[in-house]
Amino acid sequence: MSSSSSKVCYNSECKELKSEHPRKGWRLRTGEYAELCDRCYLAYEEGRFCETFHMNAAGWRCCESCGKRVHCGCIVSSQAFTLLDPGGVECMTCARKNFVLTPNPAWPTSMFFHSPLSERLKDLSVKNWTHLAGSGPVPWRQAPSLFNSSIPSSELHTRVPYEVDVSTGINKLNASERIFVSSMEKKKVEDFSERLMKVNLTMGTQESLENGKPGNNREEQSSSCLNISQQSASLKEDPSTPQFGPYGSVSETNAQVGVTGTHLRPTLPLAKQFNGNLQNGVESSADTQIRNARPRADARGRNQLLPRYWPRFTDQELQQISGDKNSVITPLFEKMLSASDAGRIGRLVLPKKCAEAYFPPISQPEGLPLKVQDSKGKEWVFQFRFWPNNNSRMYVLEGVTPCIQSMQLQAGDIVTFSRLEPEGKLVMGFRKASTAPPSDQENETNKASNGVSALADAELADPSSWSKVDKSGYIAKEALGSKSLISRKRKNSTLGSKSKRLRIENEDLIELKLTWEEAQGLLRAPANHIPTVVVIEGFEFEEYEDSPILGMPTIYATGSAGEKIQWAQCEDCFKWRKLPMNALLPSKWTCSDNSWDPERSSCSAAQDLTTEQLEDLLPSHSTVTSKKMKAAKQDPDNIEALEGLDTLANLAILGEGESLPASAQATTKHPRHRPGCSCIVCIQPPSGKGPKHKQTCTCNVCLTVKRRFRTLMMRREKKQSEKEAESTRKKQQQQQQLVVIDKLDDDTSICCNTGSSSPNQKKEVLELSDDDLNRTKSSTPPFKGQIDLNIQPEREEELSPGSDSGSMMKLLQDATERYLKQQRLSSSGGSENSPGNRSQQVGGEAGGGESLSNGVTLGSSNHVTLGSSNHDGGNDCPATLSIKASASMTATG
DNA sequence: AAATAGCATGGTG
DNA sequence: CCACCATGCTATT
Known part of the structure; x- marks a missing residue:
């Protein structure tokens, strides 16, 4: 996967030889990365590559906010700016500021997530898109063979994490953004999603080829992943990230908007965001789209995770999970345990989309053993497998009983899955339904300073609060905070379909x-x-x-x-x-x-x-x-x-x-x-x-x-x-x-x-x-x-x-x-x-x-x-x- | 007989 | 109409 067999720096302006371990710069159209010498890499890393080498090139524009020059016409800086709805560009630094100091680190760091571009992208061929996207969407760099059941689980485990690449960043964004996308926009989003899917499909194929491992399962291979997640600082600093690592994208680091730390929680004021959406809905929708874009390209355009599975972690939870502050937790998804899940059977049904997006691809029903670490650091090994169901699959994690019991979980509680970076470990957390999410309560008191609990934020960001009435956005705004919590409880309170069904049947209907x-x-x-x-x-x-x-x-x-x-x-x-x-x-x-x-x-x-x-x-x-x-x-x-x-x-x-x-x-x-x-x-x-x-x-x-x-x-x-x-x-x-x-x-x-x-x-x-x-x-x-x-x-x-x-x-x-x-x-x-x-x-x-x-x-x-x-x-x-x-x-x- | 595995069914979106 | 998925049901261990 070397971007070049050449031994010299990819930067044509530079004649230096690459070092032993060439640094990866921006992502090339081929999916590879520009390999740079240390010096150029440094420039790239610091966001001054274009300033250093492309001063005379065309494509420079000025940030509408700070006036800073941005090399918009270059792939290297593709993520250093964002296109503004009214026209013009804004450097990511300003974009970030203007977006309410986006508490949500997941804010789109690349222009690709912005509507204007999105629109344009619609007309771009996949190839062009990928080109434009630069390192944006990173295909699922899977090594199919790794997941082959024949492989020792031990090996799998160590590698799985890297394989399980997810566009969590996007997900995070989603939480806060989606809510505001109007139905109309949503439509667009879906369209775009499909496009993305196609792109993914293509990329996935590419990857497969790249890997040189056609693999046994085409289906899995086709699943690529848009790795829009932000680059974590740690990752950035770790050029040694495995090549097949999902995070190789330098582009991400490139952006001045790099995200760091364990952030996650879109603490973004809803209202603000909402407005933001109204003002440039496309942008938000674009975000949504991207986020929605799921790794798996099933060409259905339905690759988005259902809101109910969107991770709603709080900083605290995340921190608790990561334990180590140097680690970055990437929330993947969460699921409320159903009666079956929490039952003795020991099978946790995984949402299909989540399974396909975040877990290693499996082609055999037997699946693979998956090592998951709980918040206490204890490791569990579940069998990640699927059952053919209709023409689809039903993914389950088997052998979860011990873990569930260990956590004392029951139906209605929520289990969360995240990935610990840079190790790539899968981490399983939970939230008890009986008590407010730890984060909730704690935040409520701890974060009283701003009067907005993390939970609230989370809830606000809770896509679940979307409603048909999205057009009444304003209101939506309001309800966010409180309502979603309830709704989620109810809805997700899938405490067993039985109760769920009963509830629905017997419940009073209230129409307001x-x-x-x-x-x-x-x-x-x-x-x-x-x-x-x-x-x-x-x-x-x-x-x-x-x-x-x-x-x-x-x-x-x-x-x-x-x-x-x-x-x-x-x-x-x-x-x-x-x-x-x-x-x-x-x-x-x-x-x-x-x-x-x-x-x-x-x-x-x-x-x-x-x-x-x-x-x-x-x-x-x-x-x-x-x-x-x-x-x-x-x-x-x-x-x-x-x-x-x-x-x-x-x-x-x-x-x-x-x-x-x-x-x-x-x-x-x-x-x-x-x-x-x-x-x-x-x-x-x-x-x-x-x-x-x-x-x-x-x-x-x-x-x-x-x-x-x-x-x-x-x-x-x-x-x-x-x-x-x-x-x-x-x-x-x-x-x-x-x-x-x-x-x-x-x-x-x-x-x-x-x-x-x-x-x-x-x-x-x-x-x-x-x-x-x-x-x-x-x-x-x-x-x-x-x-x-x-x-x-x-x-x-x-x-x-x-x-x-x-x-x-x-x-x-x-x-x-x-x-x-x-x-x-x-x-x-x-x-x-x-x-x-x-x-x-x-x-x-x-x-x-x-x-x-x-x-x-x-x-x-x-x-x-x-x-x-x-x-x-x-x-x-x-x-x-x-x-x-x-x-x-x-x-x- | 009990537990488990896997498929089938049907409600829901 | 279809996909998803919770759970039922049955074959198997």
């Missing part, structure tokens, strides 16, 4: 819909962070360095002087305060934050908005709102309840409540919740316990739930009031009166009792729905105009990127679901008179909605047409928030 605008309206910059505003496609987006959180909605209106203003409600006293239109509120806004109006910067100050006015602003809820506000003023309990609702509102959405203060330990309710957490989840008694909620129940839980929905709806109202204030006022007022809140009173608090609504009410509800529908559609052009909260937990993960909305929804859903479940449990437990059999009612997720089977009735009062939004009815009213409780709740639990 709101427009992205509405959801957006609830977003708040994380504490201590000042968001910046960017305008994208005419829409303003707040950009947060950290994951945003949800806050109370504000109401936009036009002041008496015609100026644009917004009304914000103090979260302490619930008084409404007038603020500038562009005021950006913190997560929890209170009167004391009212810097715009000193006279009303205290809760004691009167509200300069009459109830009537407020009603105008909040047409449909006004009645409710005002009533509640009044009540709140008089009744301390109510206030408390409202507060709880607030919390719930946020929580329901945030689910795990990223913004909740983290105290000592998690409650039993949810790992992410801490004692004192007042979220709906935590304030409820354990399933089946505690009093049953009546319609008139005013406990925190019930109130919270009620309020939560109300809160969600308010946003929508605001919009309407702005546009249709005049024309609809009358109608709205009528509605306000008609639409009774009483539904909320239903038996189970949140819930709504079935059939409680009168015909009139129903009618109103429906009208509102329609209204909302229209409104929404017209008001949210670039996006679908709605966020489908009704995301199937199991699917979310794979939904299109870019939408946190999904996660947000998920959060909400999750919270609600929990509530519903508990409701069910309590009722089924029969400890208290459960109204009828919910299970019976359930049967009909039916329609409408006013009735939630489990007695959870969301008052249509919220104007949130709970239920009327039928998803059954096919009325996809975005503004609707409906909760469907499906039937039988055979408590799976």
